Amino acid sequence: MRRELKIKDLSIKNRFAVPPMVCFYWTDDNGYVTEKNIEHYKELAQGGFGLIIVEATAITKRSRLADTELGIWDDSQIEGLKKITDAVHEYGAKCFIQLLHAGGNGIDKEPDAPSDMVYRNVNHAKEMSKETIDKTIDDFAKAAVRAKKAGFDGVELHGCHGYLLSNFFNLRNNKRNDEYGDNKALFAIETLKAVKDAVGDDFIVGIRFGAFEPTLEDGIKNAKAIKEYTDFIDVSYGGDCDASAPEGFKCSPAVYGAMKIKEIMPDMPIFAVHNINSKEDVINALETGVDMVDIGKGSxxxxxxxxxxxxxxxxxxxxxxxxxxxxxxxxxxDPNKKCPGAIKFADIVLK
Ligand SMILES: Cc1cc2nc3c(=O)[nH]c(=O)nc-3n(C[C@H](O)[C@H](O)[C@H](O)COP(=O)(O)O)c2cc1C
Incomplete structure (x- = not known):
């Protein structure tokens, strides 16, 4: 738990990470960082986490998941983001940011997706042309450059949970007849390459991606395909997916998926997530061989x-x-409601 983790030349002081978690309603339609965001990440850094991955941050205004989420589509957003990295670095933690294109799951009336699709019976996503694909890859690269300027130690592409990269990985969403359909990982590979070219070697570029996309077999195939283009893999679920773990496995299916991916690429830094909620859970997850545990709701x-x-x-x-x-x-x-877990914890501490 205390051992440092090296990702290329970056040294992370322990095996605890905060995974990306959006704080809706703290910003507005402009996506600028607010004082609340800065205080939130500062508190987590004070809390001893080795790595903090700042929440899903939209690479373009059109590609947002909600109209109150952070943005990194304009240079004017760098200044606020820099305040987050300064606050986190002050307490010895490293800081990545998750770059989001929400794909078919976005708020635009006609969001982009690999193939035409209907989401939540509302969104009528349109199949992206080759031109839109190229433009989107460029948007990711430009956002990553802004992240570097804002002082982040690395970026994580949001490649799971049914957003754009996840849509491309997943045969249930990607029905294309071109090279992006033949090779479901091609869009992610081209994006990772473009981002790396834009930010240079002294910056970490990784991906959060679904072990089940839609099945574990597909997830493993995708992991092998992107292996040489990524510096780490933060393993979660896919979008429309079938996730499970064998009976008796001590952690969640997502941790099982992370373990299976670690088994086939032992040199790749692998993060695991989901329901790691106690000291025993942390120990069990790390014993599977993964390198980092993500503490989401627990944090x-x-x-x-x-x-x-x-x-x-x-x-x-x-x-x-x-x-x-x-x-x-x-x-x-309801912002007036408080987290029952936090209330219970405060009771314990105050006693
Ligand atoms: C409030 C909230 C916001 C989240 N936002 C994101 C996000 O921005 N990007 C992402 O990849 N996952 C997001 N997630 C998923 C978490 O990163 C994590 O994978 C999930 O909560 C499971 O981990 P846990 O059981 O430790 O909470 C979010 C989860 C929560 C609870």
């Missing part, structure tokens, strides 16, 4: 989760309620 309940576990102190747990962490932009979360 929202207790921003000092990493420090508390490392110091054998009481820590907060996610209680798996359904609607307090502003997860769903389509159902306005």
């Amino acid at each position: 929202l309940v207790d921003p000092h989760f990493a420090k508390h576990i490392l110091n054998d102190e009481p820590y907060g747990h996610c209680l798996h309620c359904s609607n307090y962490c502003r997860w769903n932009p389509w159902e306005m979360a």
Whole structure:
């Protein structure tokens, strides 16, 4: 848990990461960083995490997932993002940012996707032309350059959960008859290459991607295809997918997928996520051989989760309620409601 992790020349002080988690409603339609965002990431850095991956941040205004999420589509957004990296670096943590194109799942009335598709019975996504594909890859590269200017140590492409790269990886969404249909990983490969070319060798470029896209077999095939173009793989679920783990496996299916990918590429830094919510969960996940554990909702309940576990102190747990962490932009979360896990944790600490 305490061992440092090296990704190329970047040294991360321990095996605890905060995965990207959007804080809807903190910014507005312009996507600028607010004081709340800065305070939030600063608190997590104070909480002992070795790596903080800043939430899904839109590479263009059109490609957003919601109209109140952070943006990195314009140079004027660099200044606010720099305040986040400064705050995080002050406490010895490293900081990546997740670059998002929401694909068929975006808020645009006619969002881009590999093939025509209908999302949530609302979005009528249109098959991207080769010209739009090239333009989108360029948008990713430009966003990554802004991230470097803002002081991030690296970028993570959002390649899972049904957004654009995930749509391309997944045969249930990608029905193209061209080279992007023949090779489902081609769009991700071209994007990773363009981003790396734009930012240079002294910057980390990785991907969050689905082990099940839609099946584990497909996920492993995709992982092999992108292997030489990525510096790390942060393994999660795909979009429309079938995820499972064998009976008796101690962690979630997503951790199982991360373990299977680590087995076939032992030199690749692999992050695992989902329901790693206690010290025992952390130990079980790391024992599968993965390099990093992502603490999602647990870090929202207790921003000092990493420090508390490392110091054998009481820590907060996610209680798996359904609607307090502003997860769903389509159902306005009530900002007056408090996370029950955080309330319970505060009770323990105050006693
Ligand atoms: C409030 C919230 C926002 C999230 N936003 C993102 C995001 O921006 N990008 C992403 O890849 N995953 C996002 N996720 C998924 C988390 O990164 C993580 O994979 C998921 O919560 C499972 O981990 P956990 O069980 O530790 O919470 C979000 C999850 C939550 C709860």
